[in-house]
Amino acid sequence: MSDSASPLAALRRTIAALDRGKPRWDSDFFCTGHGGLDTALGGGLARGRVHELVCAEEEAGAGAGMALLLARLATRADDVAPLLWLRLDAASRQGGAPYGPGLAALGIDPGRLLLGTMTDEAMLLQAGLDAVRCPGLGAVMIECRGRHRLLDLTASRRLALAAEASGVTALLLLVGGVPGPSAAETRWQVAAAPSAPLAGDAPGHGAFDLTLLRRRAGPDGMRWRLEWRATEGVFGEWSGGQGGQQQHGREGAALSGAVVSIPAARPAADRAA
Amino acid sequence: MVESVRGAMRLVCPDEDALALGLNAGMALADARAQEPGLAVFEADPHADQDWLERLCDGCARYTPIAALDGPAGLMLDIGGCAHLWGGEAPLASAVTDRLVRHGMRARHALAGTAEAAHALARYPAAPAPDEDAAIRRLPVEALGLEAESALALRRAGLRHIGDVAARPAAALAARFGKESVDALHRLLGLADRPLRPRRAIAAIMVERRFAEPMGSTAHALAVLAKMAVEAGDQLSERAQGGRRFEAIFFRSDGLAFPLRVETSQPIREPAAIMRLFEERVDSLSDPLDPGFGFDMLRLSVPRSEPLAPSQLALEGGKVPPQDDVAALVDRLSVRAGRHRIQRLTPRDSHIPEQAQLALPAVESRAPASWHRPGDPEDPPLRPLHLFDPPQRIEAIAQVPDGPPHRFRWRRTLHEVTRFEGPERIAPEWWRAADGALEGHGRTRDYYRVEDARGRRYWIFRHGLYGGETVRPDWYLHGLFA
Numbered sequence: 163m164s165d166s167a168s169p170l171a172a173l174r175r176t177i178a179a180l181d182r183g184k185p186r187w188d189s190d191f192f193c194t195g196h197g198g199l200d201t202a203l204g205g206g207l208a209r210g211r212v213h214e215l216v217c218a219e220e221e222a223g224a225g226a227g228m229a230l231l232l233a234r235l236a237t238r239a240d241d242v243a244p245l246l247w248l249r250l251d252a253a254s255r256q257g258g259a260p261y262g263p264g265l266a267a268l269g270i271d272p273g274r275l276l277l278g279t280m281t282d283e284a285m286l287l288q289a290g291l292d293a294v295r296c297p298g299l300g301a302v303m304i305e306c307r308g309r310h311r312l313l314d315l316t317a318s319r320r321l322a323l324a325a326e327a328s329g330v331t332a333l334l335l336l337v338g339g340v341p342g343p344s345a346a347e348t349r350w351q352v353a354a355a356p357s358a359p360l361a362g363d364a365p366g367h368g369a370f371d372l373t374l375l376r377r378r379a380g381p382d383g384m385r386w387r388l389e390w391r392a393t394e395g396v397f398g399e400w401s402g403g404q405g406g407q408q409q410h411g412r413e414g415a416a417l418s419g420a421v422v423s424i425p426a427a428r429p430a431a432d433r434a435a
Numbered sequence: 436m437v438e439s440v441r442g443a444m445r446l447v448c449p450d451e452d453a454l455a456l457g458l459n460a461g462m463a464l465a466d467a468r469a470q471e472p473g474l475a476v477f478e479a480d481p482h483a484d485q486d487w488l489e490r491l492c493d494g495c496a497r498y499t500p501i502a503a504l505d506g507p508a509g510l511m512l513d514i515g516g517c518a519h520l521w522g523g524e525a526p527l528a529s530a531v532t533d534r535l536v537r538h539g540m541r542a543r544h545a546l547a548g549t550a551e552a553a554h555a556l557a558r559y560p561a562a563p564a565p566d567e568d569a570a571i572r573r574l575p576v577e578a579l580g581l582e583a584e585s586a587l588a589l590r591r592a593g594l595r596h597i598g599d600v601a602a603r604p605a606a607a608l609a610a611r612f613g614k615e616s617v618d619a620l621h622r623l624l625g626l627a628d629r630p631l632r633p634r635r636a637i638a639a640i641m642v643e644r645r646f647a648e649p650m651g652s653t654a655h656a657l658a659v660l661a662k663m664a665v666e667a668g669d670q671l672s673e674r675a676q677g678g679r680r681f682e683a684i685f686f687r688s689d690g691l692a693f694p695l696r697v698e699t700s701q702p703i704r705e706p707a708a709i710m711r712l713f714e715e716r717v718d719s720l721s722d723p724l725d726p727g728f729g730f731d732m733l734r735l736s737v738p739r740s741e742p743l744a745p746s747q748l749a750l751e752g753g754k755v756p757p758q759d760d761v762a763a764l765v766d767r768l769s770v771r772a773g774r775h776r777i778q779r780l781t782p783r784d785s786h787i788p789e790q791a792q793l794a795l796p797a798v799e800s801r802a803p804a805s806w807h808r809p810g811d812p813e814d815p816p817l818r819p820l821h822l823f824d825p826p827q828r829i830e831a832i833a834q835v836p837d838g839p840p841h842r843f844r845w846r847r848t849l850h851e852v853t854r855f856e857g858p859e860r861i862a863p864e865w866w867r868a869a870d871g872a873l874e875g876h877g878r879t880r881d882y883y884r885v886e887d888a889r890g891r892r893y894w895i896f897r898h899g900l901y902g903g904e905t906v907r908p909d910w911y912l913h914g915l916f917a
Contacts, residue, residue, distance in 0.1 A: 227917020259821065261821060285771075292768065299764070356886065365855070
């Protein structure tokens with residue numbers, strides 16, 4: 163027994179010595195605000211790690227939204243450290259350009275956002291790596307589209323090591339590709355979920371379906387439906403479902419036909435009143 | 436050389452042999468071919484010519500910092516105060532011509548007191564004269580650079596040479612041939628001066644290194660550049676300034692020059708930071724820096740600088756403030772990818788959605804703009820996260836032409852609208868239309884926030900009011916919500 167145990171212990175020591183990064187229990191977490199998700203992950207997502215978000219091509223809006231919101235949560239509330247969003251030329255063509263007023267509406271200050279558009283994947287990953295090494299940044303979001311040939315285990319491990327060294331959280335958004343092996347801390351599948359409707363059956367706050375596909379240390383395969391609450395700046399439990407409509411006081415059916423006059427602040431908000 | 440002028444191929448630049456055969460510029464190509472069947476003809480490419488001339492001009496910056504382009508085929512160098520470095524004016528002029536001749540150029544040069552006089556003397560053959568003034572007076576009137584009609588009028592009046600014109604009273608000349616003729620004459624005679632406009636503004640801080648032997652390796656040249664960066668950094672700190680833009684020119688021994696420019700978002704003067712940017716720039720060149728037969732001169736200049744307070748040296752364990760960190764990253768990425776690729780969003784006061792923001796290069800450092808969140812804080816986002824510019828055309832079906840959309844097809848996928856809000860009507864900027872015209876300034880858009888059966892949220896609009904502005908309004912998808 164002792165014969166087999168001592169080489170094993172020696173190996174463990176060697177591996178621990180090789181692992182230059184901080185031990186896992188040292189890293190701090192940022193919580194999403196959604197109770198179930200935070201408890202399942204043991205306090206939230208780890209800061210200074212790589213988190214992968216996978217989404218289908220047609221869910222790119224939800225995927226980018228989720229990644230941005232997580233990037234925003236990864237920095238402390240009073241922090242003004244810039245967020246860097248790196249993407250490809252093709253992403254703007256296929257999925258539109260980031261829009262400041264929309265970011266502001268989600269509760270992300272567009273003045274904090276730095277936007278990088280790169281020509282090819284090699285440049286994107288190189289820029290991403292340089293950015294993750296820069297401790298002054300709040301978080302880095304790297305958006306890859308389609309087949310990402312260069313993003314292999316080596317590239318992913320490089321990103322993870324850089325993130326651990328600098329403490330910058332990296333969010334890797336993979337749109338419409340098959341994710342390969344990676345050294346990311348967690349991997350999520352993101353999709354848009356039907357929102358909890360407002361009065362007059364208007365679309366409500368952004369809702370997301372999150373599936374934990376992979377996790378480095380711990381069980382995976384869980385699924386949550388989250389809703390973003392811009393006023394509090396956290397995610398919350400989805401307020402839709404069966405009784406979703408009844409939660410809002412003003413209940414009424416949508417009017418059919420043309421609605422002409424528009425209030426300045428809300429489009430046709432009072433139409434249901 | 437031929438060029439297509441108003442549909443006909445005409446000769447532009449016949450060489451000396453062609454001129455000897457009696458061909459001249461402006462002749463139709465067909466006539467020239469009839470006269471000389473074995474004519475070698477090339478298509479004229481004015482852009483390439485201009486590009487080449489600019490490269491030659493950059494190369495001439497080795498002789499004087501004030502080098503300017505002069506018309507389509509001329510270079511103007513202000514050698515005031517520089518000639519003694521080359522052993523006088525004539526050796527300098529022959530050095531320049533030799534270098535041009537080595538490139539296969541045919542060059543004529545002239546030295547004169549004013550730019551116009553040099554320009555005229557280089558272009559119009561004049562009989563040898565004892566001094567500059569006499570030489571100018573012997574030039575033909577065309578040398579004034581006036582329009583062809585004025586020159587012809589001067590000739591008809593019997594004034595063939597500049598000397599004849601100069602002998603007339605200026606008032607009479609101005610009355611008959613216009614004020615320009617007098618101005619041109621005065622400039623030619625050195626009575627009035629017009630400053631040169633150099634291709635590159637002279638920087639306040641400039642460090643130069645000349646090598647006795649051309650340097651064949653780029654790595655060595657960069658090592659020398661690093662030493663020059665230290666020198667430039669010292670000069671900047673003496674002035675309590677930091678550079679926002681740096682330019683390094685690599686002069687090759689065959690007369691070409693390779694300018695490299697880097698820009699920073701904050702004033703810097705640390706040699707290491709400057710060199711990091713230059714190395715990044717060298718790495719990002721699409722065709723690498725080619726030393727050819729070697730670089731024989733390097734120049735580092737700081738065309739743009741800003742005040743930068745003297746900083747205390749970081750003591751042991753001192754840390755760089757995080758903002759500097761991010762600024763350095765922005766600079767590096769901007770140098771590598773191009774300055775327009777790293778951007779910051781700035782709000783713009785417009786209610787037209789695609790004009791409500793500007794994406795400006797992040798190296799043009801400004802204080803981050805303050806954005807206000809539109810609408811009530813309790814509201815869901817009323818503006819999308821991604822905006823398509825231009826909007827994407829969709830096929831939408833509405834129950835009534837001016838009603839909300841029922842379903843729409845975008846990128847070959849059908850979306851059933853389950854929830855919607857709208858319309859939010861956004862009118863075109865009618866106050867910008869010329870003389871208050873109601874037509875021709877765009878159409879009203881009716882925006883809807885819609886959600887499809889799978890929960891994806893879109894921002895779509897109907898272009899034009901049904902019945903008023905159009906009979907068949909088109910639908911467009913303008914944005915994606917998170």
